[in-house]
Amino acid sequence: MPNTLIIGYGNPLRCDDGVGVRAAERLATRDEEVDASPSPPEGIAVIACHQLTIELAPLVAAVERLILMDACAEGEPGTLHERNLAPAALDIGSLSHHLDPRGLLAAAQILYGRAPAAVLLTVSGGSFDYGEALSPAVAAALPQLLARIRQLARA
Amino acid sequence: MDTRTIVIDPVTRIEGHGKVTLFLDEAGQVADAHFQVTDFRGFEKLTEGRPFYEMPAITARSCGICPVSHLMASAKACDQIMAVRIPDTAVKLRRLMNLAQIVQSHALSFFHLSSPDLLLGMDADPAQRNIFGLMQKYPQLARDGIRLRQFGQSIIEWLGDKRVHPTWVVPGGVSAPLQPAVRDRIAAGLLEAFTIAQRTLDWFKNNLEKYQEEARNFGNFPTLFMGLVTPDGELEHYHGRLRFTDANGRVIADALDPTRYMDYIGEAVEPFSYLKSPYYKPLGYPDGIYRVGPLARLNIIDRCGTPKADQEWAEFRAVDRRAVLSSFYYHYARLIEILYALERILQIVNDPHILDKHVRATAGVNALEGIGISEAPRGTLFHHYQVDENGLIRRVNMIIATGHNNLAMNRSVLQVARRYVRSDRLTEGMLNRVEAVIRAYDPCLSCSTHAFGDMPLEVRLVGPDGAVLDAVRRG
Numbered sequence: 001m002p003n004t005l006i007i008g009y010g011n012p013l014r015c016d017d018g019v020g021v022r023a024a025e026r027l028a029t030r031d032e033e034v035d036a037s038p039s040p041p042e043g044i045a046v047i048a049c050h051q052l053t054i055e056l057a058p059l060v061a062a063v064e065r066l067i068l069m070d071a072c073a074e075g076e077p078g079t080l081h082e083r084n085l086a087p088a089a090l091d092i093g094s095l096s097h098h099l100d101p102r103g104l105l106a107a108a109q110i111l112y113g114r115a116p117a118a119v120l121l122t123v124s125g126g127s128f129d130y131g132e133a134l135s136p137a138v139a140a141a142l143p144q145l146l147a148r149i150r151q152l153a154r155a
Numbered sequence: 156m157d158t159r160t161i162v163i164d165p166v167t168r169i170e171g172h173g174k175v176t177l178f179l180d181e182a183g184q185v186a187d188a189h190f191q192v193t194d195f196r197g198f199e200k201l202t203e204g205r206p207f208y209e210m211p212a213i214t215a216r217s218c219g220i221c222p223v224s225h226l227m228a229s230a231k232a233c234d235q236i237m238a239v240r241i242p243d244t245a246v247k248l249r250r251l252m253n254l255a256q257i258v259q260s261h262a263l264s265f266f267h268l269s270s271p272d273l274l275l276g277m278d279a280d281p282a283q284r285n286i287f288g289l290m291q292k293y294p295q296l297a298r299d300g301i302r303l304r305q306f307g308q309s310i311i312e313w314l315g316d317k318r319v320h321p322t323w324v325v326p327g328g329v330s331a332p333l334q335p336a337v338r339d340r341i342a343a344g345l346l347e348a349f350t351i352a353q354r355t356l357d358w359f360k361n362n363l364e365k366y367q368e369e370a371r372n373f374g375n376f377p378t379l380f381m382g383l384v385t386p387d388g389e390l391e392h393y394h395g396r397l398r399f400t401d402a403n404g405r406v407i408a409d410a411l412d413p414t415r416y417m418d419y420i421g422e423a424v425e426p427f428s429y430l431k432s433p434y435y436k437p438l439g440y441p442d443g444i445y446r447v448g449p450l451a452r453l454n455i456i457d458r459c460g461t462p463k464a465d466q467e468w469a470e471f472r473a474v475d476r477r478a479v480l481s482s483f484y485y486h487y488a489r490l491i492e493i494l495y496a497l498e499r500i501l502q503i504v505n506d507p508h509i510l511d512k513h514v515r516a517t518a519g520v521n522a523l524e525g526i527g528i529s530e531a532p533r534g535t536l537f538h539h540y541q542v543d544e545n546g547l548i549r550r551v552n553m554i555i556a557t558g559h560n561n562l563a564m565n566r567s568v569l570q571v572a573r574r575y576v577r578s579d580r581l582t583e584g585m586l587n588r589v590e591a592v593i594r595a596y597d598p599c600l601s602c603s604t605h606a607f608g609d610m611p612l613e614v615r616l617v618g619p620d621g622a623v624l625d626a627v628r629r630g
């Protein structure tokens with residue numbers, strides 16, 4: 001049973017919006033050209049997905065620590081942001097088959113009795129246009145994001 | 156005419172975005188209603204020139220909720236272009252994935268999108284009447300919903316190696332045979348899934364009395380119903396012939412060849428929506444209004460064909476002497492279809508030939524036209540392709556389930572608005588009911604929209620001079 005769950009989410013068809021998914025894929029399948037570190041050690045599970053959905057709640061409730069990776073629209077492209085998250089029952093409204101990260105924690109808390117310590121890492125995106133490539137600033141920030149995730153996961 | 160307009164924009168908890176406009180007359184009564192789809196995707200146009208065998212993978216991207224349904228219809232259209240009979244085991248495996256799709260999609264619709272309306276009450280504050288309010292008050296039901304949806308999604312993922320856009324369904328069959336370990340995992344999950352499905356059905360039936368008001372006013376009017384049936388008149392989601400029945404439950408057209416759909420289905424275009432309005436041609440537009448999806452499927456059949464579902468179906472049909480007309484009962488029908496799908500999944504995993512290795516036929520372009528049809532969770536789905544001699548797409552027509560229900564959804568919104576809108580002010584209870592009746596159809600506007608971004612719910616009341624008289628904003 002893993003004690004840390006890492007979830008990278010976003011839309012990889014909208015350029016930088018996919019940075020979380022790209023990072024999760026790198027963590028799950030070691031890519032030596034980009035990063036020589038080993039793929040996730042024991043006790044760490046990695047999920048790449050488009051959106052946070054309620055089906056993740058039981059998985060989230062089962063771990064000690066949750067690390068989320070996403071893109072954000074604010075800030076200078078390529079800037080890494082980090083913040084701790086607490087559960088909050090926020091209804092997203094217009095498309096409720098996905099959840100806000102704090103909503104995912106709330107779902108774990110309400111339905112399964114516990115929510116893990118959680119941190120959200122975001123990278124400021126430069127382009128959210130149609131396309132599969134990360135913009136240069138975000139691509140350059142990817143190793144920094146991966147290094148921080150590994151640091152957090154080892155802590 | 157002096158009219159005023161109320162706009163509900165967008166409708167929440169449906170797949171994609173929609174907008175409702177209510178037209179008031181001088182007396183402040185609702186004169187007309189439009190349920191509008193204002194986004195445009197254009198899959199039919201952008202696929203022109205692509206090789207036909209790419210179509211399942213491309214058209215599945217129409218939607219993140221029902222990609223499997225598009226895979227089925229698309230692959231079947233491609234089978235026709237190749238003019239092949241696909242291996243029997245491949246048919247069973249496609250059916251297996253399609254049934255899993257029904258389970259996961261119906262579970263999402265019932266447990267996560269519609270049950271807050273049913274359990275927390277139509278007049279509840281929207282801040283509470285959502286998935287979190289539901290979790291707080293009914294945690295067991297919310298957990299059941301998660302488990303059931305997970306089961307359906309897991310089957311899709313195990314078969315196709317991906318949960319959302321699997322590439323396992325291909326022209327000519329499926330790309331890989333079923334692994335014994337996957338079969339065993341599916342079989343192992345069935346007991347819990349059956350328990351949840353039956354528990355939820357029992358709960359729903361025990362509470363039906365509470366919803367008599369909704370049942371009377373939520374899209375309760377005569378229409379035709381359409382869907383696929385087996386040659387024996389049983390419930391069918393993958394193949395079969397089309398049947399139309401009327402509001403009295405009488406079969407008015409049977410054993411129709413789905414590939415000749417243009418002979419009996421017309422498509423009208425309204426200027427206010429990108430969603431076309433299909434109708435039954437012999438009755439004309441708009442009298443040829445018909446409904447598809449779970450309610451329609453349970454109205455057109457002679458029986459389901461599996462023991463547990465047949466028992467439930469007999470009770471369901473006793474709701475009305477003739478056809479079950481109220482769209483409120485889409486919820487009920489969805490629960491019965493989940494039970495049915497689980498029974499069929501059990502039959503398929505126990506089939507002695509299900510692990511056969513021959514699961515794909517190969518061929519080139521042997522016909523210049525292919526029409527694939529299947530029952531998606533929301534109703535009958537058509538993919539119609541024309542190709543040139545090199546197999547490049549020349550023309551595409553897709554009729555999606557939500558499109559078939561377009562006329563009925565409009566009429567349902569009008570019925571609810573007439574019942575609950577009484578002035579030029581908007582109340583939460585009124586808005587909730589208008590949204591809830593749309594959700595009863597579980598419309599998948601993603602299939603025709605891009606659904607990008609999070610727009611808040613904005614409701615506007617506009618006077619004849621264009622001035623905003625009242626505005627409500629959510630989100």
